[in-house]
Amino acid sequence: MTHTVVSSRSREVVIGFDRPFCVIGERINPTGRKRLAAEMAAGDYSSVQADAIAQVEAGAHMLDVNAGIPLADEPAILAESIKLVQSLVDVPLSIDSSIVEALEAGLSVYQGKALVNSVTGEEERLEVVLPLIKKYDAAVVAISNDETGISEDPDVRFEVAKRIVQHAADYGIPAADVVVDPLVMPVGALGQAGVSAFRLIRRLREELGVNTTCGASNISFGLPNRHALNATYLAMAAGAGMTSAIMNPLHPEEMAGVKAADVLLGVDPNCARWLRRYRDPAAQSSDADRNSRERRRRRV
Amino acid sequence: MTHTVVSSRSREVVIGFDRPFCVIGERINPTGRKRLAAEMAAGDYSSVQADAIAQVEAGAHMLDVNAGIPLADEPAILAESIKLVQSLVDVPLSIDSSIVEALEAGLSVYQGKALVNSVTGEEERLEVVLPLIKKYDAAVVAISNDETGISEDPDVRFEVAKRIVQHAADYGIPAADVVVDPLVMPVGALGQAGVSAFRLIRRLREELGVNTTCGASNISFGLPNRHALNATYLAMAAGAGMTSAIMNPLHPEEMAGVKAADVLLGVDPNCARWLRRYRDPAAQSSDADRNSRERRRRRV
Numbered sequence: 142m143t144h145t146v147v148s149s150r151s152r153e154v155v156i157g158f159d160r161p162f163c164v165i166g167e168r169i170n171p172t173g174r175k176r177l178a179a180e181m182a183a184g185d186y187s188s189v190q191a192d193a194i195a196q197v198e199a200g201a202h203m204l205d206v207n208a209g210i211p212l213a214d215e216p217a218i219l220a221e222s223i224k225l226v227q228s229l230v231d232v233p234l235s236i237d238s239s240i241v242e243a244l245e246a247g248l249s250v251y252q253g254k255a256l257v258n259s260v261t262g263e264e265e266r267l268e269v270v271l272p273l274i275k276k277y278d279a280a281v282v283a284i285s286n287d288e289t290g291i292s293e294d295p296d297v298r299f300e301v302a303k304r305i306v307q308h309a310a311d312y313g314i315p316a317a318d319v320v321v322d323p324l325v326m327p328v329g330a331l332g333q334a335g336v337s338a339f340r341l342i343r344r345l346r347e348e349l350g351v352n353t354t355c356g357a358s359n360i361s362f363g364l365p366n367r368h369a370l371n372a373t374y375l376a377m378a379a380g381a382g383m384t385s386a387i388m389n390p391l392h393p394e395e396m397a398g399v400k401a402a403d404v405l406l407g408v409d410p411n412c413a414r415w416l417r418r419y420r421d422p423a424a425q426s427s428d429a430d431r432n433s434r435e436r437r438r439r440r441v
Numbered sequence: 442m443t444h445t446v447v448s449s450r451s452r453e454v455v456i457g458f459d460r461p462f463c464v465i466g467e468r469i470n471p472t473g474r475k476r477l478a479a480e481m482a483a484g485d486y487s488s489v490q491a492d493a494i495a496q497v498e499a500g501a502h503m504l505d506v507n508a509g510i511p512l513a514d515e516p517a518i519l520a521e522s523i524k525l526v527q528s529l530v531d532v533p534l535s536i537d538s539s540i541v542e543a544l545e546a547g548l549s550v551y552q553g554k555a556l557v558n559s560v561t562g563e564e565e566r567l568e569v570v571l572p573l574i575k576k577y578d579a580a581v582v583a584i585s586n587d588e589t590g591i592s593e594d595p596d597v598r599f600e601v602a603k604r605i606v607q608h609a610a611d612y613g614i615p616a617a618d619v620v621v622d623p624l625v626m627p628v629g630a631l632g633q634a635g636v637s638a639f640r641l642i643r644r645l646r647e648e649l650g651v652n653t654t655c656g657a658s659n660i661s662f663g664l665p666n667r668h669a670l671n672a673t674y675l676a677m678a679a680g681a682g683m684t685s686a687i688m689n690p691l692h693p694e695e696m697a698g699v700k701a702a703d704v705l706l707g708v709d710p711n712c713a714r715w716l717r718r719y720r721d722p723a724a725q726s727s728d729a730d731r732n733s734r735e736r737r738r739r740r741v
Contacts, residue, residue, distance in 0.1 A: 328704055329712055335705030339680060360705070364712060366697065366719035373701035376673045377680040380639060397666065401673035404628055405635030405660070412629055412664060419666035 143317050145280050145352045147203065147233040148253040154202050154233050156320065156352045156385050161403045161414070162375075163203060163385035164396070165235055165256075165354065166196030169222065170207035182213040186225050197230045199390040200418075204230065205258060206247070207237035216246035223247050235282070235387070241269050248277040255279045258387070259322060262287035262301040271312040280318040281309070282354055285341070291324055293331065295341035298323060302341075303349055320352045320385065321345050325374075327362035334360060335374065339381040346382030354385040357395070372398030379406060443617050445580050445652045447503065447533040448553035454502050454533050456620065456652045456684050461703045461714070462675075463503060463685035464696070465535055465556075465654065466496030469522065470507035482513040486525050497530045499690040500718075504530065505558060506547070507537035516546035523547050535582070535687070541569050548577040555579045558687075559622060562587035562601040571612040580618040581609070582654060585641070591624055593631065595641035598623060602641075603649055620652045620685065621645050625674075627662035634660060635674065639681040646682030654685040657695070672698030679706060 145156040156163045169192050171178035177188050196204055206226055208219035219238060226234060236247035237258040244257055259282035260270040274281045283305040285291075285298040292298050302321045309319050323341040328334040338355070345353050355378070361370035372394045375386055379402035388395055400418060403409040445456040456463045469492050471478035477488050489506075496504055506526055508519035519538055526534060536547035537558040544557055559582035560570040574581045583605040585591075585598040592598050602621045609619050623641040628634040638655070645653050660674045661667035672694045675686055679702035688695055700718060703709040 332710060332712075333707050336707045339705075364704075364715060364719075366715070369694075369697040369719075370701045370704065370715075372673075373676045373698055374705055376677050377702065377705055380677040380680050394669075397669040398673055401670045402677065404664075404670065405639075405674055405677055407633050407636045410632060412632070415664060415666075415670075419664075419669075 143350050143352055145256075145317055145320055146254065147256050147280055149227065149231050149233045150252040152231045152233065156354075158346065158352075158382065158384060159408060160384070161202075161408050162379050162383075162399045163354075164201050164390050164399060165385055165387045166192075166199075166201035166204040166390050167356070167358075167387045168192040168196055168389060168391070169204060169226065170237065171210050172207065178210045178213075181208060181218055181222070182210050184221075186222065189222050189225060190229060193226045193229050196390050197232055200396060201232060201390040203233045203235055203256065203385075205235040205237045205387050207258075208243065209238060209240075215240055216243040219243045220246040220250045224250050227252055236279075241273070244270065245273055248273060248279060251277070256282060256320065258282040259284050260305065262305050264288070267305065267308050271309055271314060274309070274314055274318070275312045280320060281314070282322050283309075283319050284322045285324055291326075293326075293333075293337070295323070295337040295344070298341055299344045299349075302345060302351070306349060306351060316349070316351055320354050321349070322355050323353060323383075325355045325357070325359045327364075328360050328370075329363040335377070338374075339377060342378055342381040342383045352384045353382065354387060355383065357386045357388045368392055368394040371395050375399050376402040376405075379403075443650050443652055445556075445617055445620055446554065447556050447580055449527060449531050449533045450552040452531045452533065452553075456654075458646065458652075458682065458684060459708060460684070461502075461708050462679050462683075462699045463654075464501050464690050464699060465685055465687045466492075466499075466501035466504040466690050467656070467658075467687045468492040468496055468689060468691070469504060469526065470537065471510050472507065478510045478513075481508060481518055481522070482510050484521075486522065489522050489525060490529060493526045493529050496690050497532055500696060501532060501690040503533045503535055503556065503685075505535040505537045505687050507558075508543065509538060509540075515540055516543040519543045520546040520550045524550050527552055536579075541573070544570065545573055548573060548579060551577070556582060556620065558582040559584050560605065562605050564588070567605065567608045571609055571614060574609070574614055574618070575612045580620060581614070582622050583609075583619050584622045585624055591626075593626075593633075593637070595623070595637040595644070598641055599644045599649075602645060602651070606649060606651060616649070616651055620654050621649070622655050623653060623683075625655045625657070625659045627664075628660050628670075629663040635677070638674075638678060642678055642681040642683045652684045653682065654687060655683065657686045657688045668692055668694040671695050675699050676702040676705075679703075 235256040285302040326334040360374045361367035376398040535556040585602040626634040661670035676698040
């Protein structure tokens, strides 16, 4: 059984096939959030602070922290954000950047065992990121594309993932510390995006034995009723073997999909977490209120 | 590719791995609906009529019709209900009874190729129901229990299903006309109910090549937030290979789960049905309204 163990200063989170689906909060990311980008660039971390607390309260097991702001000092801002977030909440973090200097700045201040997001299958990325992972004893998200781009063929993407895992082993990083991102494409543009993702996730689990993650909301890009589509995708991906996702824990539909998948995959013993989350009608969303009204009307 | 073809007077519905998930409306069933039972027993079919029209408008591809009322003349009421429903809506029906005389009464008035719900693996049931299926050229729901009861072991249930398919072949009924019900247990009572169902559905599809169906809402019996659990179950079961369910098409969450699974399994070409259903915000539920507000706020 593959366990990816990450930690904060005092709390360990285990990602694994026999564990509840690991929710990695996506909100601390200025990409496409102009106000947040401006704030962070100006040294105002009030939204970062609020996002950290709200996501953990909503049930995030980990938080992704990204400081990708054009023309800003990304390494410094990322390191500052990580220090701040670690002072506020006690969940492990995913240090998210495409700039190696920013990853190293983040790792150098991080307390615990971080998840680094990410490395691709491109040789020159592997050669700079993997030594960092080893040096700081971190885990890493491996994205299944390489110099040739993102293949539409899930079997080609499987081979890329396999090569990253082998490269990691060369650096002394065990497969358990590599969490593969199968790269989910928008199903509105590529009709086979769901089928391909499920096939790839299944192969990654059964043949490569690795944990997997993804940016879930990409699947529904451009389509209406995105929350329902995201929630369904998350649950079906979990059914195929996915063990974590970078997602918005503030969305009740997505969280219900993930929590229901835990129940249905037998990793929520006695449905204890489901009951705790949904038993109290006052704690539920408008969905739940509608549910309880309908429940009174319908046959069981 | 296994296709179960059922029909009404003028419309054919194909259940298959390459087809949209077949929604069989469950509402015309007096079990646990006292008022409906009293009405039907008194010859008042106004609720049957309303339920038939509402379910087809909500997107049911087929309707289940059950007239199981204690002490009533079930064969006569079932036949009457079927004639009425067929005069109102043009979808194929599932003729649902545990009484063989009622099944025959229903089949004798049915126009088209019906689905008969159901036969179990008990020898004496097989010997009376299968000849009826052959006589009326119907398809049949096969429930995977037998004289020994319902096994908790999905592999035992697989063997029961396999035996029913073999028995059907002895009567000249092809496997394509046998739709297996894996029997979903409440996950609140049996923690492995979901895992078992998915394993069984996958084996039924991959090894036996048959279509499958189930009464979906049983999975969530006794638990809160049942609609989210049912919707997630339906989608994950579809991901494992389930091709139809007897369910309530009036519940928007369950329908969204099924329709999202169609998109993600690549059986809703160009997301055309998803777009038609959810593109118009006015046609959407409060969920959708909340979605569109959140969409404006969030990064894509």
